[in-house]
Amino acid sequence: xxxxxxxxxxxxxxxxxxxxxxxxxxxxxxxxxxxxxxxxxxxxxxxxxxxxxxxxxxxxxxxxxxxxxxxxxxxxxxxxxxxxxxxxxxxxxxxxxxxxxxxxxxxxxxxxxxxxxxxxxxxxxxxxxxxxxxxxxxxxxxxxxxxxxxxxxxxxxxxxxxxxxxxxxxxxxxxxxxxxxxxxxxxxxxxxxxxxxxxxxxxxxxxxxxxxxxxxxxxxxxxxxxxxxxxxxxxxxxxxxxxxxxxxxxxxxxxxxxxxxxxxxxxxxxxxx
Numbered sequence: 417x418x419x420x421x422x423x424x425x426x427x428x429x430x431x432x433x434x435x436x437x438x439x440x441x442x443x444x445x446x447x448x449x450x451x452x453x454x455x456x457x458x459x460x461x462x463x464x465x466x467x468x469x470x471x472x473x474x475x476x477x478x479x480x481x482x483x484x485x486x487x488x489x490x491x492x493x494x495x496x497x498x499x500x501x502x503x504x505x506x507x508x509x510x511x512x513x514x515x516x517x518x519x520x521x522x523x524x525x526x527x528x529x530x531x532x533x534x535x536x537x538x539x540x541x542x543x544x545x546x547x548x549x550x551x552x553x554x555x556x557x558x559x560x561x562x563x564x565x566x567x568x569x570x571x572x573x574x575x576x577x578x579x580x581x582x583x584x585x586x587x588x589x590x591x592x593x594x595x596x597x598x599x600x601x602x603x604x605x606x607x608x609x610x611x612x613x614x615x616x617x618x619x620x621x622x623x624x625x626x627x628x629x630x631x632x633x634x635x636x637x638x639x640x641x642x643x644x645x646x647x648x649x650x651x652x653x654x655x656x657x658x659x660x661x662x663x664x665x666x667x668x669x670x671x672x673x674x675x676x677x678x679x680x681x682x683x684x685x686x687x688x689x
Contacts, residue, residue: 424668448647449537453492500646507544518535519534567589574641577640596635
């Protein structure tokens with residue numbers, strides 16, 4: 417009886433986390449470059465049910481297996497392409513294909529805030545700071561293909577499909593730094609921000625010369641100026657999931673109430689004997 421209460425409780429905890437994940441996806445519908453998350457769940461290890469004949473032969477007989485509830489296994493990010501929306505703003509950039517813009521992540525003393533001192537993001541809504549550098553919406557420097565901040569100074573910059581930036585007169589300024597991981601699953605979300613950072617434990621691989629380098633492949637997509645990438649959140653799927661999860665939570669809550677009532681009645685009845 418109590419086992420059923422544990423099973424229902426574990427299911428409720430998993431459902432609550434699933435609701436939080438889907439709610440976060442829905443709240444980021446208007447966040448450029450946002451990638452939706454999905455909660456992967458699994459059951460607890462199956463428990464073997466055994467009947468033991470203590471009074472006679474002492475033999476044990478397997479009578480089946482039972483599943484002791486469900487738990488959250490991991491959070492997976494969907495890196496599929498979001499729809500591109502035209503804005504006609506010169507400082508908006510969108511990536512068509514795989515890859516991430518590179519953003520500096522250092523503190524005021526120049527110390528790395530994260531591994532390699534760089535964030536990676538699909539949000540290309542950039543600005544220019546008072547000093548003339550290209551920055552993201554949170555004030556971090558956007559980096560070029562040499563991991564240096566991009567000094568643009570002026571707003572009338574032009575960009576081509578390869579990420580090259582030019583002045584209005586056609587003078588080359590810099591090339592946007594694009595990081596394209598071979599396996600996006602090596603990337604992880606950084607707190608509540610839309611950025612992803614490299615997992616230090618799996619970020620580097622050994623090359624043919626025996627040296628270690630960041631795991632990546634060449635960028636073969638395109639950069640579109642005057643566009644942003646919309647969130648890839650599937651509205652219908654997340655809404656249906658929220659409704660289903662809410663109903664599951666209510667059902668398991670009712671199961672716990674029922675079990676609690678039965679246990680309480682059993683205790684009271686035994687107390688009268």
